[in-house]
Amino acid sequence: MTATTSSETPAPDEWHKTVCILCSANCGVELRVDGREITRVRGNKSHVASLGYTCEKALRLNHYQNGMKRLQSPMRREPDGSYTAVDWDTAIREVAAGFTEIGQTHGKDKVMYYGGGGQGNHLVGVYGSATRRALGITVRSNALAQEKTGEAWVEGRLTGAHTHGDFHHAEVSIFLGKNPWHSHGFNEARRVLKEINKDPGRSMIVIDPRRSETADLADFHLAVKPGTDAFCVAALLGALVQEDMVNHAWLAEHATGTDRVLQELATVDIADFSHRCGIDEAQIRAAARRIGKAVGGVSIYEDLGIEMAPHSTLVSYLQRLIWILVGSFNVPGGTTTHSGLAPMFSYGATGNEPKAPVTGGRIISGLVPCNEIPDMIMTDHPDRMRGMFIESANPVHSLAESPRWREAMRALDFSVVIDVAMTETAREASYVLPASSQYEKSEATFFGASFPENHFTVRAPVFKPLEGTLPEAEIHARLARELGLIDDDIIDKLRAAAHDGLKPFGAALIETSKANPAMAAIGPIVMYLTLGDTLPDGMADAAPVWFSAHQCAMRFTDAVKAAGFEDVADEDLGDALFNAIITSRDGVTITKHTYEQGWTMVRTDDGKVHAEIPELLDDLAALAFAPVDHRSADFPFILSAGERRAFTANTVMRDSTWRKKDPDGALRLSPADADALGVVNGDKIRITTPGGSAVAPVEVNDTMQDGHISIPNGMGLYAEAEGDSDVVGVPPNELTTLDWKDEYAGTPWHKHVPAHLEAVGG
Secondary structure, three states: OOOOOOOOOOOOOOEEEEEOOOOOOOOEEEEEEEOOEEEEEEEOOOOOOOOOOOOOOHHHOHHHHOOOOOOOOOEEEOOOOOEEEOOHHHHHHHHHHHHHHHHHHHOHHHEEEEEOOOOOOOHHHHHHHHHHHHHOOOEEEOHHHHOOHHHHHHHHHHOOOOOEEOOOOOOEEEEEOOOHHHHOOOOOHHHHHHHHHHOOOOEEEEEOOOOOOOHHHOOEEEOOOOOOHHHHHHHHHHHHHHOOOOOHHHHHHHEEOHHHHHHHHHOOOHHHHHHHHOOOHHHHHHHHHHHHOOOOOEEEEEOHHHHOOOOHHHHHHHHHHHHHHOOOEOOOOOEEOOOOOOOOOOOOOOOOOOEOOOOOOEOEOOEOOHHHHHHHHOOOOOOOOOEEEEEOOOHHHHOOOHHHHHHHHHHOOEEEEEEOOOOOOHHHOOEEEEEOOOOOOOEEOOOOOOOOEEEEOEEOOOOOOOOOOEOHHHHHHHHHHHOOOOOHHHHHHHHHHHHHOHHHHHHHHHHHHHHOHHHHHOHHHHHHHOHHHHOOOOOHHHOOHHHHHHHHHHHOHHHHHHOOOOOOOHHHHHHHHHHHHHHOOOOEEEEEOOOHHHHHHOOOOOOOEEOOOHHHHHHHHHHHHOOOOOOOOOOOEEEEEEEOOOOOEOEOOOOHHHOOOOOOOOEEEOHHHHHHHOOOOOOEEEEEEOOEEEEEEEEEOOOOOOOEEEEEOOOOOEOOOOOOOOEOOOOHHHOOOOOOEOOOOOOEOOOOEEEEEEEOOO
């Protein structure tokens, strides 16, 4: 591995506290470095959330920091398609001009912002929001719109809030299309799974076609046929209602709209639905009875296995009816609302959401459906998108139908990508701006969903920015200045106030914002340029956390005080919380609630759960007539495209040598299917779908059902920045299509792609 160069040389015997950036758990870790190389990684036992826990992925973080060819200069695409390195001043000037021209010629609503952070860098999105406002961009999306928007729409209708399970304490934990052994999703995931498995008083139910690592630990593995989760969950609900395991008293006090819910579930044909999903009716009923008798809380986690499959929004609704019907909400071990430093997502769905330009898809939580973006570009419609601002995201690789995405990117009048490498998306952009890595700046994420305590971590940079790169905060600040939005006199006054203290700074910022709305619109950039100047070395990028800390302190005053700030006056609480966050490398407990306070975060008009979603209950009634199999004679297999495995991490790891297991991204299939095709481990096999074709090595795996196959996510990435097109593994979205999507949220069916297999000779 070739180390990059820089002037600073951290002491090799020093441990640097930070977090892992490879999944949403963001476990606290400590890094030992030598120059710019990460030489050792261990869990941070002092971290308030992860308590020293980490998985094998974090141990390979040097392959993120040093295992890819980094961009070290802005790159401009020339008319012949080649790229030329340019200086930063030229790049900033031409990028600002490119978007300004689109706005003046076609309207500011013809530019889309996509991205805003991955699994470890959400401050990127905070600064991106300022530039969106500066450019007048109103159309946006990100990867959540191919995963979580159906779930968000359901949660908005039910509670108006995000909910999460308490798997550390739940008597019954249910994992639906979710394998937390590899994908985590909550703190100390593997420790918790093992504890549940060993405790005779607790139970685990896994609903998954594959006998996953989590399923191996479960009391009940409901091995549904691929794509039939809705039938399974509906059968569980039918058993709860028809055997009267419903908490009627709780429903009467805390829920509305239950009459039709109970009426529809009373008519579910449990035997038929069990048959349709491939599970013995007795097993369905036994699992339902275990749920129904639980007194220590029921928690459920859905994930991409159902969110990228048939009936995904319906399943998101049905699974929530389980904890609603048994009354396991805002109780120990149950599903709860939660607070946070800032909301990562909006849960204000009403059923009357706005529609996307051109395509008319439902805009949920402010995001247009990912599967509709190419069609919003590749059209002669007058409202088509003309430009894209893409940041810390790789949609050409990570969204459905990559060939169509490549066409769409080249059809734009102007586009810019901000990223650390010449990604698949960068190779199609008008301009590429090189960002500093996630360990070369201060950063944070807003994933935390724990209750009754929640936590937040701002991490300090471990390395200086690589020569030629800039942190996103600086990139956005330079763009704002080029757009004429920075008044240096105002910045100087605010900076001086910040050096006088947080109190004077806050007062000056409020006064300035009232008098200068244009400056207020780029608030994160203003805070970076002013308050950032007063923060410890390298922490300037985290300046906007000050505003979030104040918002949290105002909304959750009692909970913040209970988290260790009891002696702080209300008017000083935001500053105290910010100071704690900005100075701690172990994370901070930011809120500590009572369970009763969980109800204050339910955002419905009457503070109750609104159980009835009429259109989804209509779908439940029609489920008896819905197809259970989307295969055909031409495509007799179902492909799960993008399975989470031991060494997958979306597209952030571009160095294929980081994988200690499954280095080539094998296609998994059952022993019977392998025999029928005449293949063994290591053979090559061709996968063909309606979207494309690819060749992968074979892994015969007895955890797979007959007719069900899978390939991992994060494969098929270009190896180098200078144009080397060699890839390792199959890029999943060379096989997917835009038209297979959920009818409500437009989320893709990545986990349910009809496919054909053929052995490759030689």
